[in-house]
Structure formats: C-alpha cells, structure tokens
Amino acid sequence: MIPAERQKKLLKLISRQEIISINELVKLLDVSHMTIRRDIQKLEQEGVVVSVSGGVKLLEHLFTEPTHNDKSLLSTLQKENIGRRAAELIPTNTTVYLDAGTTTLEIAHHIVQREDLLVITNDFVIANFLMTNGQCELIHTGGSINKSNFSSVGELATQLLKQLSIDLAFISTSSWNLRGLTTPDERKLPVKKAILQSSHNKILVSDSSKYGKTATFSICELGVFNRIICDKNLLPNVQESIREMEIELILV
Secondary structure, three states, rough: HHHHHHHHHHHHHOOOOOOOOHHHHHHHHHHOOHHHHHHHHHHHHOOOOOEEOOOEEEEOOOEEEOOOHHOOOOOOHHHHHHHHHHHHHOOOOOOOEEOOOOHHHHHHHHOOOOOOEEEEEOOOOHHHHHHHHHHHHEEEEEEEEEEOEEEOOOOHHHHHHOOOEEEEEEEEOEEEEOEEEEEHHHHHHHHHHHHHEEEEEEEEEHHHEOOEEEEEEEEHEEEEEEEEEOOOOOOOOHHHHHHHHOOOOOOO
C-alpha cells in the first residue's frame, strides 16, 4: 500500500472513534510503529490530526472563544510558569507587547517592578494591573471592546498597532497546531496580524492544552515565531517537529 492510500485509510479509522492508539493502527494497517508515526507526523503537519499520549485523534475545532473568566481557571500553574520564564527573556529598555489573555497577564505579574519597559497591550485587565501596580510606561491600544475577553479588537486597535515598532511581542492563542494559529473570532484577526507585522521578535506563549485545536480564521503560520514557550506536557513528537522548523522551544 502506497503512503497516500495508507494515510487515507488511517484517517478513516481515526474518524470512527475519538482516539485510536498507535498499537491498534499498527495491527489494523499491518505496518511498523515507525511507519505509523511517520504517517501521523505528516497528517499532523497538514493540520488534520493531532498526537495524544500513545495515540492520535482528529484535530479539535474551536467554535467559540472562552471568556477571560473561564480561561483564568484553567492550567493556572502552567500559565504562571510560562509567565515567569517569559518575563526573564525581556531585555532592558525594551518595548514589549502583551497580547490579550490570561497567560500574558502572568507575564505582567512578573514585570511589575520593571521601570525600563514600555508595555503596549489591548488587554484591559493587564492595563489596569500595570496602571495600578507597575512602574513601566504603558500604552493601551483602544478600539472596539470584546466584553467577554476584556480586550480591544477591530480596526481602531489595528491602526494604532500598525504605527508602532515593537521590540518583543508575546502572543497568546486558544488554538494552535503545527500549521499555525487560528481564532474563532473574526474581530481578533486584524489585531493579531498587525502586531505580528509591527514586532521584530515574536514569542508564542501557550500551555499545551491549547495545542491540537483549530478554528475558522487563520492568523499565521507557526514559523513566524522566533520562540514558543509552553509546558512540559507537550508531546515529544510535537516538540521534535517544532524544533525541526528551527523555532526555539522553551518548556517550563
């Protein structure tokens, strides 16, 4: 059986159940573990499946963006560790963008005493925290308000970001895979794209629970990032694929 035919059959088998193990695929397709892993890697790079521990499943589609309050209850330890490590990477006298999100809020918590930074954000929670407690200079993008995520979106925020030159941007997401970042919220799209265009260095900050998800609107390919900071639960084969893309991967 040629690889394309085998991968097509593999997809049919995966679609019949939520998760299928690698051992089961080896038996059903009568091939080696190495062959199955290569097939899975190819399909994962194409953005149709995602690896899980010991097996594989179809990529999960995200139809709505979780609210800020919902996200604040999830993966709290991982986010704190990511935020701490991200803050350590910020050089002195830097213009930093903190994308809207609860992971980037953790970065704000760890730069609160820094007086040498100019922080730009579209997140009202981050802005309020730094305005009340921080020592840095602060710019909020303004723009239309996304009430559920306490952030600014839309054209006004986009136009401001296009006028800036930012040293380092920390980008958050609720859905990513080896192909890149997506969002179910069309209003976020121009803001994300503008900050990526305006930033010299781009770092994705996301815990592993958001990996293997996709949504309707494509933000960017994964290769635009200089670094990714994630937790150690990211599967080894995914780690390997990211490093093969020559992206620095930092696990906390």
